[in-house]
Amino acid sequence: MTAGVSIAKVTQRYGTALALDGVSLDIAAGEFVVLLGPSGCGKTTLLNIIGGFAEPSEGRVLIGGRDMTGVAPKNRPTTTVFQDYALFPHMTLAENVAFGLRMRGIGRMAREAKANDMLALVGLGGRGAFRPHELSGGQRQRVALARALAVEPDVLLLDEPLGALDLKLRRAMQDELKDIQRRVGTTFVHVTHDQEEAMAIADRIVVMNGGRIEDEGPPQQVYLRPRTLFSAAFMGEINRIPVKDGVSRLGVLGVPDGCLCIRPEAISERGSLRLGPCRVEETTFFGTYLRARVSPVRAPDLRLVVHLPQRSAPEVGTVLDLGAETHVVLEA
Amino acid sequence: MRVLSWVYLAAAYAFVFLPVVVLVAFSFQDGRLPVPPFQGVTLDWYAAVLGDRDLVAALVNSAMVATVSSLVALVLGFLAAHALARVRLPGTMLLRGMLIAPMTVSYLIIALGLLALFNQMGVRLSLWTAGIGHVVINLPLCFAISYAAMGDHQKSAERAARDLGAPEWKVLFLVSAPMLAAPLAAAFFLSVTFSWDEFIIAFLLTRFDVTLPVEIWSMLKSGLSPATNAVGSLVFLVSVTLVVVLEIFVFRRVK
Numbered sequence: 001m002t003a004g005v006s007i008a009k010v011t012q013r014y015g016t017a018l019a020l021d022g023v024s025l026d027i028a029a030g031e032f033v034v035l036l037g038p039s040g041c042g043k044t045t046l047l048n049i050i051g052g053f054a055e056p057s058e059g060r061v062l063i064g065g066r067d068m069t070g071v072a073p074k075n076r077p078t079t080t081v082f083q084d085y086a087l088f089p090h091m092t093l094a095e096n097v098a099f100g101l102r103m104r105g106i107g108r109m110a111r112e113a114k115a116n117d118m119l120a121l122v123g124l125g126g127r128g129a130f131r132p133h134e135l136s137g138g139q140r141q142r143v144a145l146a147r148a149l150a151v152e153p154d155v156l157l158l159d160e161p162l163g164a165l166d167l168k169l170r171r172a173m174q175d176e177l178k179d180i181q182r183r184v185g186t187t188f189v190h191v192t193h194d195q196e197e198a199m200a201i202a203d204r205i206v207v208m209n210g211g212r213i214e215d216e217g218p219p220q221q222v223y224l225r226p227r228t229l230f231s232a233a234f235m236g237e238i239n240r241i242p243v244k245d246g247v248s249r250l251g252v253l254g255v256p257d258g259c260l261c262i263r264p265e266a267i268s269e270r271g272s273l274r275l276g277p278c279r280v281e282e283t284t285f286f287g288t289y290l291r292a293r294v295s296p297v298r299a300p301d302l303r304l305v306v307h308l309p310q311r312s313a314p315e316v317g318t319v320l321d322l323g324a325e326t327h328v329v330l331e332a
Numbered sequence: 333m334r335v336l337s338w339v340y341l342a343a344a345y346a347f348v349f350l351p352v353v354v355l356v357a358f359s360f361q362d363g364r365l366p367v368p369p370f371q372g373v374t375l376d377w378y379a380a381v382l383g384d385r386d387l388v389a390a391l392v393n394s395a396m397v398a399t400v401s402s403l404v405a406l407v408l409g410f411l412a413a414h415a416l417a418r419v420r421l422p423g424t425m426l427l428r429g430m431l432i433a434p435m436t437v438s439y440l441i442i443a444l445g446l447l448a449l450f451n452q453m454g455v456r457l458s459l460w461t462a463g464i465g466h467v468v469i470n471l472p473l474c475f476a477i478s479y480a481a482m483g484d485h486q487k488s489a490e491r492a493a494r495d496l497g498a499p500e501w502k503v504l505f506l507v508s509a510p511m512l513a514a515p516l517a518a519a520f521f522l523s524v525t526f527s528w529d530e531f532i533i534a535f536l537l538t539r540f541d542v543t544l545p546v547e548i549w550s551m552l553k554s555g556l557s558p559a560t561n562a563v564g565s566l567v568f569l570v571s572v573t574l575v576v577v578l579e580i581f582v583f584r585r586v587k
Contacts, residue, residue: 079495086491103496103499147496
């Protein structure tokens, strides 16, 4: 029903290009892991290697303790939900969902019953006789999910499954995905480039860049205490202030040398790490907050982005005395 | 100007269909020769044709050769297309070109080549050898139609099928082929029509049992008769029926 995945020093080369560079990662049974990164970072390559669609140049993958080297996708305890759904257009929804069971030699009655259960699980109960072209994109992706879960894989791989959906539907599907994962208990490995999606669903986020793992941890940790500058910037907007020999362009701030990183929403008039007076250059209303661009009086050519309370409405040119509530200092 | 364009349209259709109309009309000729003047309507010639054992045998032979050779060409063409659409090898272009190349070779050359080959190998001429000839001419067609129909959509469905545990032959049989049902049917029916009225290969590669076009040709040697018109009309009727079936059940569904 569920199994852990152990990725040991996996390297993947395409010609001279290095898609994965010695990646090691342990995923616990029943965990919801999101591989996050920009396109070309190796996240999909890693997913393909777990699923058996590609063999790594070096290293190996263990699922439930079993070495998967040389094991074809059809013999692995994994199934995949593809971004383009990849439903079988000539089959009904029930036949689509029952396909994997049919390949495992399960009788018609049993697999029809299971297919109906799975369709009900994804909120499409009673639609078994429909065909894929009669459904919307979100519904098709649910069918693809039901089809992949019907064979009760140990590990479910999701390759940007929500990428083709519009924003509102994507947010709704995220909640549902998380909910389904809790109910079935299967290990989910989910690939996305959307950091909000990653934070919404993941038990653990693995940030990838250039074929390497940059950072990993629970969403809160990766967002608030990123390990690298790349991770910090990829998870959301960030202000960077270089500090050298204890001095920054804002003067002595009492932080170690490196790159001082502060999220826009961590800056307020109460913050304990004082940044000094800043002049408001521009404000934009974003609904849940007021986004302001400010320049410190001590370093007028430095620009900081600050999220102010939605009700505040400082005039351009107003000088605010700002400070950071949380911050991290990373290697520049 | 409007009238002119209608006249042009009528002239174009007349040019194409007048010979067929004349052929069909004179198959009903109540006389010895299928030439004007028209002497009245009779179905005697159709009765004579359908009562002619050689002709009916040739008709059955043609149907068999067309069906079997088209099926073989379809299976081979589809499998070749499937393989070449998947695998990217340095020789893919060359392989693809060589599969389509027979389309550019005249039927006469293909027939002569096969004739020489069969003689060398000591294979006796029969409906089978004619059928092999028809596979040679229809395989490129089936390959080209199948190849053109394969896209990424299909590729990912096949990948999903493999992921769900399907062995390769089930991927082909349960996913790839059914997804291409319409183009595969089109390739099959086109092959059948080509085989159905192909003459040169059938003429050179058959001996005792012959196909319908060969039989008609031997009828023509003994001079014109409304009976040949009647056979011609029947052949035409079969071809038209196939095209109409294709139009209704295949092309309309594709749209």
